[in-house]
Amino acid sequence: MRPKGILPIVTALLVPAVYFAAAQSADEDHKPSIRGITVGAKTQDVLDRLGRMPDTRKDEKEEVIVRWKLEDGNLLQVNLRGDNVSQVALQYRQPRPTTDLWLQPLSTPASRSELTVSDPRLRRDYKATETMDKLRTVWTRQEKMLEGYRVEIRFLSGSRSQFGNRFEEYVEFKYVMLFRDDLKKFDQAMQVTQRP
Numbered sequence: 001m002r003p004k005g006i007l008p009i010v011t012a013l014l015v016p017a018v019y020f021a022a023a024q025s026a027d028e029d030h031k032p033s034i035r036g037i038t039v040g041a042k043t044q045d046v047l048d049r050l051g052r053m054p055d056t057r058k059d060e061k062e063e064v065i066v067r068w069k070l071e072d073g074n075l076l077q078v079n080l081r082g083d084n085v086s087q088v089a090l091q092y093r094q095p096r097p098t099t100d101l102w103l104q105p106l107s108t109p110a111s112r113s114e115l116t117v118s119d120p121r122l123r124r125d126y127k128a129t130e131t132m133d134k135l136r137t138v139w140t141r142q143e144k145m146l147e148g149y150r151v152e153i154r155f156l157s158g159s160r161s162q163f164g165n166r167f168e169e170y171v172e173f174k175y176v177m178l179f180r181d182d183l184k185k186f187d188q189a190m191q192v193t194q195r196p
Contacts (some may be wrong), residue, residue, distance in 0.1 A: 034089070040085060079092075084186075104126075107137075141153050151177060155173065159172075
């Protein structure tokens with residue numbers, strides 16, 4: 001006979017563990033991956049990692065775009081070029097504070113950010129620019145993958161129209177994408193990995 005109360009305790013301990021295993025971890029914030037999905041990953045690897053089929057699919061000229069609404073309310077988009085990931089994007093349901101990611105605002109004097117230029121935790125490897133419509137800030141850095149192509153890691157701030165002058169204090173999107181000039185290198189690398 002099972003003692004009463006044990007099953008609810010075990011269940012309460014396991015559910016958060018499963019949830020956190022599937023969520024974007026803080027140490028992954030600046031890595032070239034989202035929820036463990038990297039540029040170059042195979043379609044089946046993505047499905048295995050997420051544990052289910054996508055909620056939507058859209059066929060484009062050279063890519064297939066698939067999307068999932070995640071259990072935490074975030075939206076995940078994966079662009080597939082052939083059988084390989086060429087871009088991963090995450091839209092946060094609740095915009096994240098820029099300070100959580102240690103990104104330096106483009107308009108530092110105008111921002112109410114708690115970050116200071118002398119703070120050693122600041123991510124100085126990102127270049128901050130504005131979008132063409134000047135409504136958002138984009139933080140970008142490149143990383144070269146072992147296969148020889150480069151990826152860009154981007155964070156996109158909240159919108160000036162939504163947050164006013166405080167728009168740089170929030171991040172709404174993270175992108176990991178193939179660097180456009182390395183498309184041929186990517187295609188060659190993916191052909192090599194597909195050979196038996």
